[in-house]
Structure formats: structure tokens, C-alpha cells
Amino acid sequence: MKHLLGMRFLEREEIEAILDQAEAFKEILERPIKKVPTLRGKSVANLFFEPSTRTKLSFEMAAKRLSADTVGISKTTSSVVKGEDLIDTVKNIKAMKTDCFVIRHASSGAPHMIARHLDCPVINAGDGTNEHPTQALLDCLTIKERFGDFKGLNVVVVGDILHSRVARSDLMALTKLGATCSVSGPATMLPPYVEEVLGAKRIYDIKEAVREADCIICLRIQRERLGDLPLFPSVREYASFFGIFPEVLEYAPPESVIMHPGPINRGVELDPGLADSDRSLILDQVTNGVAVRMAVLVMLLAQNN
Amino acid sequence: MLDILFKNCTIIDPFNRVETKADLLIEGGRITGLERDITPRDGIKTINLQGRWVVPGLVDIHTHLREPGEEYKETILTGLKSAVAGGFTTVCAMPNTRPPNDSASVTRFIIGRARECNLGRVLPVATITKAQKGTELTEFGDLLSAGAVAFSDDGLPVKNSRIMRLALEYALNFDALIISHSEDLELARHGVMNEGRMSTTLGLMGIPNAAEDIQVYRDVRLAETTGARLHIAHVSTKEAVEIIRSAKRRGVRVTCETAPHYFSLTEEAVEGYNTLAKMNPPLRTEEDREAIIEGLRDGTIDCIATDHAPHSTLEKECEFEKAANGIIGLETAVPLGLRLVKKGVLSPMQLVELMTVGPCKVIGLEKGGVRPGELADLTVIDPECAFHVTPQNLCSKSHNSPFLGETLEGRAVITLFEGRCVFDLHGMVS
Known part of the structure; x- marks a missing residue:
């Protein structure tokens, strides 16, 4: 593995190796002194060309736990606002002897393009409507901790699958690991060929979609991605037909769990109470985010030595 | 001599x-x-x-020469050098220059520059509407007198069906040709590649075949209503081929072209976010590619046109979504066409016909041949x-x-x- 651009390019064994490594790192996060010298002297550039709170912090935390130095830019503070070319920007930062790039960008494929121009590891921290591989890895780790195995596991992803890089990475990762996946939500938000390409069955009725689900992944309704035209009539209608509320959960197996990549629109895609209930794994996801990002950084940078 | x-x-x-x-x-x-x-x-x-x-000097009825206005991409001189290197002695210059070719002065400028270059024939295509805005017709009569050979709003197709009808009707006075880049802009909006397996694989927004088909049908139907001559540019879908085939059977005065990339490549070429495979209409599927080849074989498609669209690295070495649409095509058209001959799909005569007699008939150009x-x-x-x-x-x-x-x-x-x-x-x- 030279870069982490997407789950699409990872083999099952590679995903498992990252999860194993992440599990080992979780122990460090429980120590009183949460730091190891593994990446001392390495520098990681976090380039977030699109707003992010948790992913950016999580990557920064992961790098610091490993004693790497981090620098970062975000869209508003960088010269991207002056119209600087993306390739120029990263080449300049590379010239400062950066060892690894973490890229969040609004355009699908932007990290792939950067990777082609740089001879150091590039980690995709979310590109447009394409992939968010570390989110998928942390979701997989969370599911693995809870259920132990992916074989025979049913996962349903609910919401705007068309525009969600989380959904795409999750589905690719989970199917590779052996889970059975389906998607549900307004049909206006389900991509074409979703079954063929992403291995997920479409189920239009949310109650039917959760019936067999061990794990329900809710997606944030991303109003900023809908552009000029709403893809569903109203937030109210979305909540009542596609939101995960106690009435819907009655149709799901009692031991099923709820996940969400955050940030949550409470009361829209997810019931406010359920988000904080013992069926919710949302905060475990966040903790695991740091661990999988540590694993990814070590695996890419150690290999590069 | x-x-x-x-x-x-x-x-x-x-x-x-x-x-x-x-x-x-x-x-x-x-x-x-x-x-x-x-x-x-x-x-x-x-x-x-x-x-x-x-063979007779080849004719390309869909070339972007970029001059005036975008000389950093191509000039009339470099475009003509590219044309003759590809075997073309006649090219039709599309009007989406800066300013667009919506007045006789721009038409005369293009013809004058081409004459100075003295390498090949440039036949300007003028816009249908002023500034390609889709609201007011250009002066067809004046433009034709200045040397324009057809009218097209190219990449900014006439959205308003009534304006399109007016254009076709007014063209009757001059027996002028209206060329349509047929695309429903609303359906295509936000799309950057073909909608299908690859767009889902790459997480890019798609343009459905329907965006082309719906507008092709609208334009064909308006040509039928008015009795005017219509040419559909760069046909890329199997349904559009079928719509045109059936219109021709009904006697509608419609012709069409396809570009070499639509019979040579599919959406798979976009893999890796390859901006060199980004164009509009987008590369489609194998099924569409086969239907295009069948259209070339049975004469539904009248000619091969390159849609030569030069862009500098500034417009192509960037994020896929930001990248400009279009590829150059003048120099690769012959080898790509020859592939069809070598596969036994077209005879040598058919291929040469699609690049000479075919385009000449569309624009009404007289040539003597060999x-x-x-x-x-x-x-x-x-x-x-x-x-x-x-x-x-x-x-x-x-x-x-x-x-x-x-x-x-x-x-x-x-x-x-x-x-x-x-x-x-x-x-x-x-």
C-alpha cells in the first residue's frame, strides 16, 4: 500500500491488517501518557480544502499520538482562495519536505491526482462524492468490536447514498469483508447500478430495510450538496419516511445497533434520543477514528522508510 | 505549383x-x-x-479553432496545421470563440485569417443566437453573405423550444443549415461524465443518455414541423441513433455526425479521473459504442466529425470536475477510422465517404474528387x-x-x- 485513496483499491487482507493494527493502537489511547515515538521526525500535512471538524482533529490527534509533526491548512486560510492551482499548492508544501499528505477536497479524484504528482503517501480524508476510506475503516472497526465477525452480518445504509462518500466507502469495505449490505432512502438519492457496482441491494421501504439489519448506518442529510434543487420534498417528510426513529426501530432486530458518521441533524435522519441511547455506537466510532488513522499513518510511513 | x-x-x-x-x-x-x-x-x-x-482531401465539419479569443489553446494557423497533418483540407470552424462568431465581422475575420494561413479551407459556422444566449436570432442572411456555412450555438444549445423553432423556420428563407448540440441542460446539470456504472464507481455525477435523447427528439420533431434542414452534432447514444434513423425513414431533413471517440472509447476511459477522457457529450457505454458503429455502417450517421477541441494543460491538469470538456481530434481521426476498416466493420470506401462526401453533403459543399x-x-x-x-x-x-x-x-x-x-x-x- 503506497497511498490510501479509497476502499476500492484495498484487498480484504489489507483492510484486515489495518483493523488489526488499529486494535493494537487503541490500547495506547487508554494509557495515561498517550504517545509513542513511532513517527518521530516525520511531518504530516493536513490539507483540508473543505470544512471539517472531526476528521481534521482526528487525523491531527492520530499523528500527534505517534509523535509526528503536523501542519495544516484549511480552505479559508490557504492561498487556494487566491486561486492557486491545487498541484502548485501541494508541490510547494512537498518542497518543505513533508512526509505524508492528508487531503480533504470537494472534487472527487482530487487526492488521486495529487498522488500522481507526489512521491510520498497521500491519504484521502474525503473527496467530493467519491470516498472517505478512513471513515469506512473506523466503521468497520466499530462493527468488528461489536459483532466480532462480518460474515453473515446485515448492514443497511440509509440516506443520500448518491452524494455520500461515507456510504460508498462503507459499502465497498463491508462487502469485501463479507457483510451483506443494502441501501435505503429517497430513490432520488440512490445511485444507478448501486447493486452491481457497490454490492448493495436497494430497499425502498425503510421498515423493510431495517427488518434484518444488525447495523443501521444513518447518513447526514447534506443540504449543501443538494445544489439548486431539493431531492426530496421537505425535511419533515424525510424525517417521517426515511429517518430512524423508535417507530422504525420496532421493525429491526432488538440487538441491532445504530451508527452515524456525524455531524448529526438530530430529529431529521436520526431520533435525538436514539443517538444517545445504548444502541448507538456513534461515540465509539469517533474513538476508533483516531486508532484507525494511527494505523494508516504508521503503515504508510513505516513502509516508506 | x-x-x-x-x-x-x-x-x-x-x-x-x-x-x-x-x-x-x-x-x-x-x-x-x-x-x-x-x-x-x-x-x-x-x-x-x-x-x-x-483520397479526396478530408472534410471536418466540427472543429474548434479557438481564434479569436483563446489563441493560447489554438490559432487558425496551428489548427490548420493540425488539420492538414490529419489529412483534412477543409474544416468548419465552430462559433464559440471570444467573441463568438455571431456577426459578419467575426466571420470575415476568420475567413481572412485562414486565407493568410493558406493551408486549407476554413468554413465558419455562425451562432444561431446572439452571444449564444438563446434569446435573439443572429442575422442569418448577413452571416451567410459573409461566408458562414451553417448555424450552431454549439455547447450552449438553444434551450427555448420556441426560439429553436424560429431558427429552423427562418433558416428556410436561405435554405440554411442549423446544427444542434442536442442536450437537455437541466438533465445534464452537475454531470461530468456518463451516468452509469463508471460514474457510480468513481463517485462522479452523471449525465444520462436521456439528456441527449430528449433534445435530439425535440430538434428532430421541430425540423419535421418546419421542414427545415437540421444537423445533429456528435451523436453519442444508441437511442439518439434510433431517433434519427426513424426520422430519416419518415423523410425528415435531418443529418448527423459522430466523433471518432464515440466509436473508439467508452466511459471506462475515465478510470483514474482521466480528464483527457472528459468531453460533452460524455463517453458512453459499449452498447452505445456498438450502436454508433451500426449507425455509421447503415448510413444513419452521415459523417465523421472530429469535434477537435483544444485545451491547454491549465484546463486539463486539474480536478476532474473543474476540467474543461473536449479533446483534440484532427490528427487521430484517420487512424481511429482505420481501426473500423481493419476490423471489417467499414469498407475503405465507406470510411472515406464518411470523411468526404458525407460532410460535403451535410454542408452543401461541392468538391470534384480525384x-x-x-x-x-x-x-x-x-x-x-x-x-x-x-x-x-x-x-x-x-x-x-x-x-x-x-x-x-x-x-x-x-x-x-x-x-x-x-x-x-x-x-x-x-
């Missing part, structure tokens, strides 16, 4: 329905002999063209010549080709225009 004897040529001339092996004598730039065995007179340069085709008395306007094609597509080997000012780095088979090696040699790859003539 050129004096030369081409020996052992394979003459393929769809204008005169001739396909034969012969010698061709050119004296004072004019064809003076076309016979089995011409004995060279003293001092005349003789070239053995065994295995090579001599016959004694004509000024030499000819292309020599070597079907076996290896063509390594690199920036150094391309004559266009831009190099945005998805075939970059590939070695294609066959290309134009000599191009003669108005009795002069304007391209000579191996220096055989001069």
Missing part, C-alpha cells in the same frame, strides 16, 4: 465512385492523368505509393504507418488527447491543397 507523379496508388474516391489501383499525374497543381500505367516524363518527380491510399482537370485537393493515407501520439508528434497547439502515449496504426502522410503540398510527413514530395 506542384508537378508530381504518384505511382501505384490505391485511389479511393467516393465522389466519382472509383476504387482502383492507378498512377496519378499532377502537373501545375492540377490532376492531368489518372491511368493504370503512366510513364514519367523527363524530370518529373515520381513517388511510389504502393500500399497507400489517395479526377483529371481538378486542382489537387488530396490526401495520401498510409494505413500501416505507425503514429506514436506524443506532444512532439502533434501539430495542434494543445495536446489534450486520450490517445497520448499510444501508438496508433495508419495516418495521413501527404496532404495537397489547391495544387500545393501542405503536409508531407516523410518529406517525400519536397
Whole structure:
């Protein structure tokens, strides 16, 4: 593995190796002194060309736990606002002897393009409507901790699958690991060929979609991605037909769990109470985010030595 | 003026329905002999063209020359150099320049510049509406008098069906040709590639076939209503081919073209966010590609046009979503067409027809072909010549080709225009 651009390019064994490594790192996060010298002297550039709170912090935390130095830019503070070319920007930062790039960008494929121009590891921290591989890895780790195995596991992803890089990475990762996946939500938000390409069955009725689900992944309704035209009539209608509320959960197996990549629109895609209930794994996801990002950084940078 | 004897040529001339092996004598730039065995007179340069085709100079009715306004991408001079290197002696210049060709002064400028370049014929296409805004018709009569050969709003298709109807109706007064880039802009909005398996694989927003089909049907139906002449540009979907096939059967005055990339590539070429495979209409699926080839075979598609669209690295070496649409095509059209001949899908005569008689009929251009008395306007094609597509080997000012780095088979090696040699790859003539 030279870069982490997407789950699409990872083999099952590679995903498992990252999860194993992440599990080992979780122990460090429980120590009183949460730091190891593994990446001392390495520098990681976090380039977030699109707003992010948790992913950016999580990557920064992961790098610091490993004693790497981090620098970062975000869209508003960088010269991207002056119209600087993306390739120029990263080449300049590379010239400062950066060892690894973490890229969040609004355009699908932007990290792939950067990777082609740089001879150091590039980690995709979310590109447009394409992939968010570390989110998928942390979701997989969370599911693995809870259920132990992916074989025979049913996962349903609910919401705007068309525009969600989380959904795409999750589905690719989970199917590779052996889970059975389906998607549900307004049909206006389900991509074409979703079954063929992403291995997920479409189920239009949310109650039917959760019936067999061990794990329900809710997606944030991303109003900023809908552009000029709403893809569903109203937030109210979305909540009542596609939101995960106690009435819907009655149709799901009692031991099923709820996940969400955050940030949550409470009361829209997810019931406010359920988000904080013992069926919710949302905060475990966040903790695991740091661990999988540590694993990814070590695996890419150690290999590069 | 050129004096030369081409020996052992394979003459393929769809204008005169001739396909034969012969010698061709050119004296004072004019064809003076076309016979089995011409004995060279003293001092005349003789070239053995065994295995090579001599065809009428090719015609491309869809070229973006970028001048005026975007000379950093292409100029009329570099565009013509690219054209003759690809075997084309006539190109129709699309009007989406800056300013757009919506007035006689721009039309006259393009013709004047082309004359100065003196490499090939440039026939300007003017816009249908002022500034391609889709609201007011341009002065068709004035533009035609200045030398425009057709009208098209190109990449900004006329959205308002009533304006499109008016354009077709008004064109009747001049028997003018309306060319349509048929696309429902609302359906295509936000899309950056074909909607299908690949767009889902790559997480890119798609443009459905329906965006093209719906507008093709609208335009065909309006041509039927008005009785005007309509030409559909760069057909890319199987449904559009079918709509046009059935319209032709009904007697609608519709013609259409496709570009070499639509019969050579599919959406798979976008893999890796390859901006060199980004164009509009987008590369479609294998099913569409096969339907395009069938359309070429059965005559539904009248001609091959390149949609030569030069862009600099500034517009292509960037994020996929930001990248400009379009690829250059003048120099690769012949080798890509030859692939269809080598696969046995088209006969040599059919291919040459699609690049000469076909486009001439669409725009109403009279050409004489390969016959004694004509000024030499000819292309020599070597079907076996290896063509390594690199920036150094391309004559266009831009190099945005998805075939970059590939070695294609066959290309134009000599191009003669108005009795002069304007391209000579191996220096055989001069």
C-alpha cells in the first residue's frame, strides 16, 4: 500500500491488517501518557480544502499520538482562495519536505491526482462524492468490536447514498469483508447500478430495510450538496419516511445497533434520543477514528522508510 | 505549383465512385492523368505509393479553432496545421470563440485569417443566437453573405423550444443549415461524465443518455414541423441513433455526425479521473459504442466529425470536475477510422465517404474528387504507418488527447491543397 485513496483499491487482507493494527493502537489511547515515538521526525500535512471538524482533529490527534509533526491548512486560510492551482499548492508544501499528505477536497479524484504528482503517501480524508476510506475503516472497526465477525452480518445504509462518500466507502469495505449490505432512502438519492457496482441491494421501504439489519448506518442529510434543487420534498417528510426513529426501530432486530458518521441533524435522519441511547455506537466510532488513522499513518510511513 | 507523379496508388474516391489501383499525374497543381500505367516524363518527380491510399482531401465539419479569443489553446494557423497533418483540407470552424462568431465581422475575420494561413479551407459556422444566449436570432442572411456555412450555438444549445423553432423556420428563407448540440441542460446539470456504472464507481455525477435523447427528439420533431434542414452534432447514444434513423425513414431533413471517440472509447476511459477522457457529450457505454458503429455502417450517421477541441494543460491538469470538456481530434481521426476498416466493420470506401462526401453533403459543399482537370485537393493515407501520439508528434497547439502515449496504426502522410503540398510527413514530395 503506497497511498490510501479509497476502499476500492484495498484487498480484504489489507483492510484486515489495518483493523488489526488499529486494535493494537487503541490500547495506547487508554494509557495515561498517550504517545509513542513511532513517527518521530516525520511531518504530516493536513490539507483540508473543505470544512471539517472531526476528521481534521482526528487525523491531527492520530499523528500527534505517534509523535509526528503536523501542519495544516484549511480552505479559508490557504492561498487556494487566491486561486492557486491545487498541484502548485501541494508541490510547494512537498518542497518543505513533508512526509505524508492528508487531503480533504470537494472534487472527487482530487487526492488521486495529487498522488500522481507526489512521491510520498497521500491519504484521502474525503473527496467530493467519491470516498472517505478512513471513515469506512473506523466503521468497520466499530462493527468488528461489536459483532466480532462480518460474515453473515446485515448492514443497511440509509440516506443520500448518491452524494455520500461515507456510504460508498462503507459499502465497498463491508462487502469485501463479507457483510451483506443494502441501501435505503429517497430513490432520488440512490445511485444507478448501486447493486452491481457497490454490492448493495436497494430497499425502498425503510421498515423493510431495517427488518434484518444488525447495523443501521444513518447518513447526514447534506443540504449543501443538494445544489439548486431539493431531492426530496421537505425535511419533515424525510424525517417521517426515511429517518430512524423508535417507530422504525420496532421493525429491526432488538440487538441491532445504530451508527452515524456525524455531524448529526438530530430529529431529521436520526431520533435525538436514539443517538444517545445504548444502541448507538456513534461515540465509539469517533474513538476508533483516531486508532484507525494511527494505523494508516504508521503503515504508510513505516513502509516508506 | 506542384508537378508530381504518384505511382501505384490505391485511389479511393467516393465522389466519382472509383476504387482502383492507378498512377496519378499532377502537373501545375492540377490532376492531368489518372491511368493504370503512366510513364514519367523527363524530370518529373515520381513517388511510389504502393500500399497507400489517395483520397479526396478530408472534410471536418466540427472543429474548434479557438481564434479569436483563446489563441493560447489554438490559432487558425496551428489548427490548420493540425488539420492538414490529419489529412483534412477543409474544416468548419465552430462559433464559440471570444467573441463568438455571431456577426459578419467575426466571420470575415476568420475567413481572412485562414486565407493568410493558406493551408486549407476554413468554413465558419455562425451562432444561431446572439452571444449564444438563446434569446435573439443572429442575422442569418448577413452571416451567410459573409461566408458562414451553417448555424450552431454549439455547447450552449438553444434551450427555448420556441426560439429553436424560429431558427429552423427562418433558416428556410436561405435554405440554411442549423446544427444542434442536442442536450437537455437541466438533465445534464452537475454531470461530468456518463451516468452509469463508471460514474457510480468513481463517485462522479452523471449525465444520462436521456439528456441527449430528449433534445435530439425535440430538434428532430421541430425540423419535421418546419421542414427545415437540421444537423445533429456528435451523436453519442444508441437511442439518439434510433431517433434519427426513424426520422430519416419518415423523410425528415435531418443529418448527423459522430466523433471518432464515440466509436473508439467508452466511459471506462475515465478510470483514474482521466480528464483527457472528459468531453460533452460524455463517453458512453459499449452498447452505445456498438450502436454508433451500426449507425455509421447503415448510413444513419452521415459523417465523421472530429469535434477537435483544444485545451491547454491549465484546463486539463486539474480536478476532474473543474476540467474543461473536449479533446483534440484532427490528427487521430484517420487512424481511429482505420481501426473500423481493419476490423471489417467499414469498407475503405465507406470510411472515406464518411470523411468526404458525407460532410460535403451535410454542408452543401461541392468538391470534384480525384479526377483529371481538378486542382489537387488530396490526401495520401498510409494505413500501416505507425503514429506514436506524443506532444512532439502533434501539430495542434494543445495536446489534450486520450490517445497520448499510444501508438496508433495508419495516418495521413501527404496532404495537397489547391495544387500545393501542405503536409508531407516523410518529406517525400519536397
